[in-house]
Amino acid sequence: MIRTVLVVGGARSGKSGFAERLARQSGLPRLYVATGEARDAEMAARIARHRADRGEGWTTLEAPLALAETIGREAAADRLVLVDCLTLWLSNVLLVGRDVAAECAALVEAVAAAAGPLVLVSNEVGHGIVPETPLGRAFRDAQGRLNQDVARAASDVFLVAAGCAVRLKPAPAAEVAW
Secondary structure, three states: OOOEEEEEEOOOHHHHHHHHHHHHHOOOOEEEEEOOOOHHHHHHHHHHHHHHHOOOOEEEEEEEOHHHHHHHHHOEEEEEEEEOOHHHHHHHHHHHHOOOHHHHHHHHHHOOOOOEEEEEEEOOOOOOOOOOOOOHHHHHHHHHEEEEHHHHOOOOOEEEEEEEEEEEEEEOOOOOOO
């Protein structure tokens, strides 16, 4: 069975570190697909820090927009592909005015058809206040739908909060020991 793992959580929750540990545990060669773009000095510093924190043993490929195509081309049984993150990718799609529904559908299709193991990182953005602007609300709604669709296609889903990962799928037994 080809595993596809979705790791969701809030900003700075530890989701990227958890995803990277999962990737290292696979024992496979690792491809890191980065979706963020260094549009300013602060973001460039974040990207550099992220790369340094990952350490050795990664090949990096940037795919700020062509994520479905990249997964289709790069996923293979003999290596693990880690995508970080779906949230920045979705922001990029929105900012360039692409058809969000079509792009998300293509991404979910690529995830479902991947020829090798994937680890996908995404922010869970719907826990806060309702965004003030129409663009903010459209982004929040699209991200929520994308996370749900990718979770359906994934074999495993984890929620990371405060550096702690909780398995959501396959779901643990819904029992309470009294």
